[in-house]
Amino acid sequence: xxxxxxxxxxxxxxxxxxxxxxxxxxxxxxxxxxxxxxxxxxxxxxxxxxxxxxxxxxxxxxxxxxxxxxxxxxxxxxxxxxxxxxxxxxxxxxxxxxxxxxxxxxxxxxxxxxxxxxxxxxxxxxxxxxxxxxxxxxxxxxxxxxxxxxxxxxxxxxxxxxxxxxxxxxxxxxxxxxxxxxxxxxxxxxxxxxxxxxxxxxxxxxxxxxxxxxxxxxxxxxxxxxxxxxxxxxxxxxxxxxxxxxxxxxxxxxxxxxxxxxxxxxxxxxxxxxxxxxxxxxxxxxxxxxxxxxxxxxxxxxxxxxxxxxxxxxxxxxxxxxxxxxxxxxxxxxxxxxxxxxxxxxxxxxxxxxxxxxxxxxxxxxxxxxxxxxxxxxxxxxxxxxxxxxxxxxxxxxxxxxxxxxxxxxxxxxxxxxxxxxxxxxxxxxxxxxxxxxxxxxxxxxxxxxxxxxxxxxxxxxxxxxxxxxxxxxxxxxxxxxxxxxxxxxxxxxxxxxxxxxxxxxxxxxxxxxxxxxxxxxxxxxxxxxxxxxxxxxxxxxxx
Numbered sequence: 038x039x040x041x042x043x044x045x046x047x048x049x050x051x052x053x054x055x056x057x058x059x060x061x062x063x064x065x066x067x068x069x070x071x072x073x074x075x076x077x078x079x080x081x082x083x084x085x086x087x088x089x090x091x092x093x094x095x096x097x098x099x100x101x102x103x104x105x106x107x108x109x110x111x112x113x114x115x116x117x118x119x120x121x122x123x124x125x126x127x128x129x130x131x132x133x134x135x136x137x138x139x140x141x142x143x144x145x146x147x148x149x150x151x152x153x154x155x156x157x158x159x160x161x162x163x164x165x166x167x168x169x170x171x172x173x174x175x176x177x178x179x180x181x182x183x184x185x186x187x188x189x190x191x192x193x194x195x196x197x198x199x200x201x202x203x204x205x206x207x208x209x210x211x212x213x214x215x216x217x218x219x220x221x222x223x224x225x226x227x228x229x230x231x232x233x234x235x236x237x238x239x240x241x242x243x244x245x246x247x248x249x250x251x252x253x254x255x256x257x258x259x260x261x262x263x264x265x266x267x268x269x270x271x272x273x274x275x276x277x278x279x280x281x282x283x284x285x286x287x288x289x290x291x292x293x294x295x296x297x298x299x300x301x302x303x304x305x306x307x308x309x310x311x312x313x314x315x316x317x318x319x320x321x322x323x324x325x326x327x328x329x330x331x332x333x334x335x336x337x338x339x340x341x342x343x344x345x346x347x348x349x350x351x352x353x354x355x356x357x358x359x360x361x362x363x364x365x366x367x368x369x370x371x372x373x374x375x376x377x378x379x380x381x382x383x384x385x386x387x388x389x390x391x392x393x394x395x396x397x398x399x400x401x402x403x404x405x406x407x408x409x410x411x412x413x414x415x416x417x418x419x420x421x422x423x424x425x426x427x428x429x430x431x432x433x434x435x436x437x438x439x440x441x442x443x444x445x446x447x448x449x450x451x452x453x454x455x456x457x458x459x460x461x462x463x464x465x466x467x468x469x470x471x472x473x474x475x476x477x478x479x480x481x482x483x484x485x486x487x488x489x490x491x492x493x494x495x496x497x498x499x500x501x502x503x504x505x506x507x508x509x510x511x512x513x514x515x516x517x518x519x520x521x522x523x524x525x526x527x528x529x530x531x532x533x534x535x536x537x538x539x540x541x542x543x544x545x546x547x548x549x550x551x552x553x554x555x556x557x558x559x560x561x562x563x564x565x566x567x568x569x570x571x572x573x574x575x576x577x578x579x580x581x
Contacts, residue, residue: 060234061346062312063153063367064303066296069115069165069242070329071318073338074289077104081353086282089263091290094297095316095342100351102314102344103388108358109403109427113320113329113336114410116140116168118360122319123148123176125364125379129406129546136409136420139560140168142175147376149364150176153236156373161225162238163218164191177238186220189213193243193291194252194284207256211291218295222302234311236367239299244288246323246474247464251280253287269335269515271327271498273482273491278325281477285322313345313370317360324476326498330410330444332425332434333516337405343388352393356400357427358384380544402428404540408548408556411471414445418559421445421472422548426537432516433533434506437548444499445471450483459484470499505530 077096079087081104111121112128112135120134121127124146128135132143154160163183167175189196193214200210222237229235253259261279268274272282296316303309321336322328328336341358344350347370361381368375369383382400390396405427409420422437436443448469449457457468462480466473473479486495507521507530520526541548547555 059311060158060371062234062303062308063158063236063370064299064312064314065236065238065363065367066299066314066316067238067240068289068292068318069240069245070320070323071244071289071292071340072321072328072335073108073340074286074322075099075340078106078340081106084267086264086267086269088267089259089283090286091257091259092293094293094300095340098300098314098316098344099342102342102348102350104353105341105343105358106353106355107403107429108317108339108341108360109337109405110320110339110360111405112407113331113405114407115319117408118319119167122360122363123150125149125361125376125381127361127380127404127406127544127546129408129541129548130378130380130544133560135547136556136560137168138409138412142167144176147378148176149367150236150238152368152373152376153371156371157233158371159229159233159235160237161228161235162240163221163225164188165240165242166238183221183225185224186217188217190215190217190291190295191242193241193288194249194256197256198249198252211256211294214291215295215298219298219302222299226302226306234371239296241292241295244285244292244318246476248284248288250284250477253280253283253285253290257287257290259283259286259290269327270517271333271335271515272325272478273485273494275481277481278478282322282325311346313343313348313367315341315343315363315366317341317363319360324474325478326473326482327516329474330407330472332405332407332423332432334427334432334514337425337427343384347385348388349391352390354387354393355395355429356387356397357403357429358387358400359403402426402536404537406546406548411445411467412560413467414471415441416446420556422553422556424537424541424546424548426533426540428510428533430509430511431529431533432506432508432510433521433530433537435534435537436502436504436506437553439502439504441501442470442499443502444473445469447499450486456483473499505534507533 074087074090075092075095076090077099110118112118114137116137117128117135120131124131133140134143150160161181161183162177166177196214197210200213201207225237261283264279264282272278303312318339320329327333359381362384365375365379365381365383369385387396406424408422421441421443423434425434450469459480461468462475462483463477464475466475482495485491505521506519507526508516509520521530
């Protein structure tokens, strides 16, 4: 497959195209809970868990376009991540969209789908766009949902196993789900007006837990033992955890097969050459230490590949980028002005460059954060507020309430209490440490927590954390050793803390107002404050 490139002409924040038929289509392929795990990342940095992942479709688009090695979410939780992505802003600038529990979409803020719709684009989605449940209050409206063929793909391994148990072959069981993907996308294309550009969001949730144990090997031939010796230090290198990770990779493989079908359908219509394709995910692995709901790279790092008209491809980029950059990038592609309120920055200077490696001298940092996730994560319904400044060399995390448990209260894990069963730990997120999804890895660690070999590990990944965490990413890429109290790093710590706090102040983070009242007032008790924080302009520094 060859993507034919069309030159872009820039004027300030506007990309000039001819009228609607020449504006590019926008295909956004966005997987729930898919962190930065793809075989092409293993090719670029061999020796880790990406050596085992199988993503030929993502790899192909990355090779034809631009692969981003250091892309991050604004928040490692689905609703705040998506509110930031849709609006092109730091997650803390999106009102109740900056939390999962009790969130509503901030309709007063500009978002790329509504702006594209207003500009004449045919827009639509399949599966998930906004937060948990119905996306009825998202920028996409119900009439723009294309899912009549069903939503079985969202439980890929479960439904494949059911069909096989009923007598279908493995290939027949898979094909039934892949046909659902094709049919839904064909329905979207059938509603496209003549010479009308489109924006389509494909957002399945199969990569989100839970999936069928053993399905990675059974359905895709991913051998857990191939991960032995490749696991990062925060993941126990034991069979149960390796198998859990292999099953996760199996769902990623299913996702990769699905997006291949969408691209094939697009090619069959003759529209591929004029389609900008962007592929990513909304945060790190669910149900694993350091992953989802954590500000470490394993939690906030996500894949990103962009290819299509105007993109100077076959390049790998090291610049620090954010999913908040997606909205301004899409708007610029459509020839629309980028709202001043967006803190994200268009990626087009990078996409048009002829260089690889570090390209934009201003993209030296990225900001991430977190507030509230599961409703009963803590008995008092309080959040776990964190903010992070990440550069190429260091990551600084501020834990604003270090007296709280980062992954939620350790319910039923105290002395004399009955530990939840393995069945409960694998199936019920809320049974203990609720901010980490239920699954075999969590179950294994909780069960092994009293063993001499794993006591310290359990405390490391689930225990309370100090106010400041600083990691030297050159010496310690897995963020295993906190050097915040090391005199050697005193100057770095002081500089980064000041820079992070300056960004939060400049962009009006509610966490800094009235001791965080906006977030500290729980939606489960008294209604949380509903007034948006002051939100005009990018502030002093913006995203980069």
